[in-house]
Amino acid sequence: MIVALNVGLVALILGLAVWAIVAREPFAAVVGFIAYGLLLTLVWVQLHGIDVALTEAAIGGGLTGALLIGAATRLRGTEAEARAERPGPATRWLAAAVSVAVTLALAACVLVLPVPAPTLAPEVAAHMAATEVGNPITSVLLAFRAMDTLLEAIVLLFALIGVWSLTPDRFWGGRPGLRQGYDANGILAYAARLLPPIGVVAGIYIFWVGADHPGGKFQGATILAAMWLLVMMAGLADAPPIRRTWLRALLVAGPLAFIAVGLVGAVTAGAFLAYPPGLAKPLILAIEFALMPTLTLILGLMLVGTPQRGDTP
Amino acid sequence: MSLAVDLFSVIAVAAGAFFFLAGTAGLLRFPDAFTRLHALTKADNLGLGLVVLGLLPQVGGVVAGLKLVCIWLLVQLSGATASQLIARGLRRRGAPP
Amino acid sequence: MTEFFLGASAFILAMVGLGLVRILRGPGDADRMMAAQLLGTGGIAAVLLLGTATGEGATLDVALTLALLAAFASYAFVKAEDGP
Numbered sequence: 001m002i003v004a005l006n007v008g009l010v011a012l013i014l015g016l017a018v019w020a021i022v023a024r025e026p027f028a029a030v031v032g033f034i035a036y037g038l039l040l041t042l043v044w045v046q047l048h049g050i051d052v053a054l055t056e057a058a059i060g061g062g063l064t065g066a067l068l069i070g071a072a073t074r075l076r077g078t079e080a081e082a083r084a085e086r087p088g089p090a091t092r093w094l095a096a097a098v099s100v101a102v103t104l105a106l107a108a109c110v111l112v113l114p115v116p117a118p119t120l121a122p123e124v125a126a127h128m129a130a131t132e133v134g135n136p137i138t139s140v141l142l143a144f145r146a147m148d149t150l151l152e153a154i155v156l157l158f159a160l161i162g163v164w165s166l167t168p169d170r171f172w173g174g175r176p177g178l179r180q181g182y183d184a185n186g187i188l189a190y191a192a193r194l195l196p197p198i199g200v201v202a203g204i205y206i207f208w209v210g211a212d213h214p215g216g217k218f219q220g221a222t223i224l225a226a227m228w229l230l231v232m233m234a235g236l237a238d239a240p241p242i243r244r245t246w247l248r249a250l251l252v253a254g255p256l257a258f259i260a261v262g263l264v265g266a267v268t269a270g271a272f273l274a275y276p277p278g279l280a281k282p283l284i285l286a287i288e289f290a291l292m293p294t295l296t297l298i299l300g301l302m303l304v305g306t307p308q309r310g311d312t313p
Numbered sequence: 314m315s316l317a318v319d320l321f322s323v324i325a326v327a328a329g330a331f332f333f334l335a336g337t338a339g340l341l342r343f344p345d346a347f348t349r350l351h352a353l354t355k356a357d358n359l360g361l362g363l364v365v366l367g368l369l370p371q372v373g374g375v376v377a378g379l380k381l382v383c384i385w386l387l388v389q390l391s392g393a394t395a396s397q398l399i400a401r402g403l404r405r406r407g408a409p410p
Numbered sequence: 411m412t413e414f415f416l417g418a419s420a421f422i423l424a425m426v427g428l429g430l431v432r433i434l435r436g437p438g439d440a441d442r443m444m445a446a447q448l449l450g451t452g453g454i455a456a457v458l459l460l461g462t463a464t465g466e467g468a469t470l471d472v473a474l475t476l477a478l479l480a481a482f483a484s485y486a487f488v489k490a491e492d493g494p
Binding site: 001002004005008009012015016019027028031032034035038039041042045046048050053054057058061062063065066069070072073180188191195198199202206209213214215219223226227229230233 | 413416417419420423424427430433434439442443445446449450453456457460461466467468469471472474475476478479480481482483485486487488489490491
C-alpha cells in the first residue's frame with residue numbers, strides 16, 4: 001500500500017513538474033508550481049523529514065506561491081513580447097539534452113552511493129545530550145553547524161538588500177508596495193482579523209516546540225510573516241517605510257546577536273560559536289529569540305517588494 | 314470497545330474520502346466556475362470534517378484532538394473566505410464559460 | 411487499521427490528483443486556483459491520515475501549517491487580480 005502511495009505521489013509530482021515547464025501562460029505554470037510544493041510536503045512526510053516538511057509547507061505552499069503570483073501578475077503586460085522571443089528548436093533541444101544529462105548524472109550518483117550511505121547521524125545522536133535540546137535537527141542547526149545558520153541569516157539579509165536595490169532613486173526610504181485599499185466590511189478584512197491571531201499563536205508554538213520536536217525558528221517566522229502579509233494585503237496595516245530606524249535595527253539584531261554569542265563562545269569556550277558547558281540551552285534560546293523578528297521581517301519585506309511610493313502614508 | 318471505536322473510525326474516514334470524491338467530481342464536471350466553487354466547499358467541510366472525526370479517537374491525548382479540530386476549523390474559515398473572494402472577482406470580471 | 415488509513419490517504423490523493431486536470435483545462439485562472447485549493451485540502455487530509463498511520467505525532471503540526479497557509483495563495487491571487 002505504501003509503495004502504491006509513493007508511486008502515485010512521484011507520478012503526480014513529475015506530471016506537475018512537466019506542466020510547470022510546458023505551460024503556455026505564466027499563471028498556469030505558477031499554479032502548477034504551488035501544487036508541486038504542496039505535494040513535495042507529502043514526500044518529505046513520507047521520508048520522515050518532518051522539519052523539512054514543515055518548512056516546505058510554510059515556504060513552498062504559502063510564501064513562494066504568493067511571490068510567484070505577484071511576479072506573474074507583473075509580467076502580464078510583457079507576455080506578448082516574451083512569446084515572440086521564444087528560442088528556436090535547436091536551443092530547446094540542447095536545453096532538453098543538458099537537463100536529461102544532469103538528471104542521469106544525479107541518478108547515477110545516488111544509485112552508486114554505498115549501502116548504508118555514509119552518515120553522521122550516529123555521531124549527532126551520541127553528542128546531542130551536550131546541547132540540551134531534544135530535536136536533533138535543532139542541535140545540528142544551532143550547535144554543531146551554527147556557523148551555517150549564521151551565514152544563512154546573513155545571506156537572507158543580503159537578499160532583502162538586493163530586492164531593495166531595485167528601488168527607483170526618488171522612492172528610496174519609502175514604503176514598499178502600493179497602498180492597499182481597505183474595505184472595512186470586506187471578506188479579506190474579515191479573514192485578516194480572524195486568522196492572524198490564530199496564526200501568531202501557531203507560529204510561536206511551532207518556534208517554541210522546535211527545541212524538542214520538529215519545528216523551529218524558521219518555520220515559525222514564516223508563519224508570522226505570512227500573517228503579517230495577510231494583514232497588509234487587507235489594508236489593515238501599511239508597509240513600514242524602509243528608512244525607519246526600528247525596522248533596520250530589528251533586521252540586523254538577529255545576525256548581530258548571533259555573532260555576539262559566537263564571540264562570547266570564542267572568549268569563554270575557545271572557539272567561535274562554541275558553547276560553554278551548561279550554557280548551551282540559554283545561548284541557543286537567545287539566538288533563536290533574536291533571529292525570530294529578523295527572519296519575520298526579512299521574509300515579509302521580501303514579498304512586499306521594493307518601495308514604490310514616498311514616506312508619507 | 315476498541316473494535317467499535319475502530320469501526321467508527323473506518324466508517325467516518327471512508328465517508329470523508331467519499332466526499333473528496335464528490336468534490337473532485339464536481340470540480341471536473343460542473344459546467345461553470347461558480348458551480349465548481351460549490352464543489353470545493355464539500356471537500357473542505359464534509360470531507361475533511363469526517364476524516365478529522367474519524368481520526369479523533371485514534372490520536373493520543375486531548376491536545377492532539379484539539380489540534381485536529383482546530384485544523385478543520387481553520388480550513389473551513391480560509392476555504393470559505395477564499396471562495397467568497399474568488400466568486401466576487403469572477404462576478405466583477407464576468408466569468409469565462 | 412494502519413493499512414486502511416494508508417489506503418484512504420492514497421485514495422484521497424488520487425482524487426485531488428484527478429482534480430489537478432482542472433489546472434490543465436480550466437478556462438480561467440480562477441479555475442486553476444480552485445484546483446490548487448482542493449489539492450491543499452486533500453493534502454491536509456492525506457497528511458493527517460499518514461501521520462496517524464505511522465504514529466508520528468509531529469505530522470499534526472505539518473497539517474496545522476498547511477491549514478494556516480492553505481488559502482494564502484488564493485488571497486494573493488485575488489489581490490493580484492483586483493489590484494490595490
